[in-house]
Amino acid sequence: MADETNTRTLPATSWAVLGLLSFGEELSGYDLKKWSDWSLRFFYWSPSFSQIYSELKRLEKAGYATSRMIAQDTGTRDKRVYRITDEGMAAVREWAREAPVDPPVLKHGPMLRMWLGHLLEPERMREVLLGHQEFAEKMRRRAVADTEGAKDEAAWAYPALTLKWAERYYASERDLAAAMLEDIEALPPEPGNRP
Amino acid sequence: MADETNTRTLPATSWAVLGLLSFGEELSGYDLKKWSDWSLRFFYWSPSFSQIYSELKRLEKAGYATSRMIAQDTGTRDKRVYRITDEGMAAVREWAREAPVDPPVLKHGPMLRMWLGHLLEPERMREVLLGHQEFAEKMRRRAVADTEGAKDEAAWAYPALTLKWAERYYASERDLAAAMLEDIEALPPEPGNRP
DNA sequence: GTGTACATGTAATCCGTTACATGATTCC
DNA sequence: GGAATCATGTAACGGATTACATGTACAC
Secondary structure, eight states: OTTTTOTTOSOHHHHHHHHHHTTOOOEEHHHHHHHHHTTGGGTBOOOOHHHHHHHHHHHHHTTSEEEEEEOOSSSSOOEEEEEEOHHHHHHHHHHHHHSOOOOOEEEOHHHHHHHTGGGSOHHHHHHHHHHHHHHHHHHHHHHHHHHHTOOOSGGGHHHHHHHHHHHHHHHHHHHHHHHHHHHHHTSOSOSSOOO | OTTTTOTTOSOHHHHHHHHHHTTOOOEEHHHHHHHHHTTGGGTBOOOOHHHHHHHHHHHHHTTSEEEEEEOOSSSSOOEEEEEEOHHHHHHHHHHHHHSOOOOOEEEOHHHHHHHTGGGSOHHHHHHHHHHHHHHHHHHHHHHHHHHHTOOOSGGGHHHHHHHHHHHHHHHHHHHHHHHHHHHHHTSOSOSSOOO
């Protein structure tokens, strides 16, 4: 009991999963993975299947979610679906309101490569940036598409806002890559960084 | 020997540390941490001290770096400094040119909170966004300051470019937060998401 | 009959952090 | 006397991934 007071000791990913459930739907691990792939993914990396399954177990053990089996009369295999409990709602609400917001963490593969530009041929650098540009544009378009398919109810206003944010974010990523391509072009002609 | 062919089996962080050494300087773990805090940090999270120390050991065991102790005549404690080897240079060069670039990974705490907006009071949301705005502006300014203090040699042209990129990136983050603040303001007046 | 999507889960592994231990020097 | 910076490392833990195991249904 002495430890039970700490409701915010779960890792961030747990809260993210509980957050997915906080919209009230009854979902399977599979569903959650799919959903997180096309929503969290834009601003928070999407956890793997196996992690989602173990987070769900953890949440259930904590009393924040309950599960039941659904026997598939026909069709696919039986599935276990999860639903948030009242305690879960209270906990995730408290977390959302009171837990310190951890700062954004970025692991930008393409920029790491650029930073080590003295080890690459300029053509390879251009390739990397073009690839990143494409990636960003693809993500942007996906965010737009998802915005169109989004529900119009009140609770979904905020996910819709973050999709809008994502659209702008990836547009910016795309433009930043373009700007860097220009910067590279403008570099003094090879003072000695030819490998 | 059969496994020695795989030069690109190191984790990304190892390559990042080896990349830091690829500029040719002889550096201690402490130095590397300090340096990565004010360079990698803008686009790649900065590893902890303990991880840097263990990466250095790994690199040394792989033959990509050598170390020696420097006896501090006076002043602080003895230190161990690392230098990249020829094999290390070859390996990191090969990695930079040929290893697939892994896509950017983002874990955006503030946006996760926004996504769960139906769980927060609007004032708290504003607080979160204002905090993020400040964070972004602080990072931006730091990038600018570092650009000014940067070396002007050829090999440092690319780190300088990424600093420029970082400056723009954090400017964009700041503006994106501002835009979202406006979007929230423009939301229909509380259809039922008061907690 | 082969591949793909649905569906759940375990085991092994490892990446990375936090906490801890140690100790000298300098500045207030 | 005490805090801060320099400096290196170990131990414990836990977060997260990959690989593996298993099985159904459906489309081509």
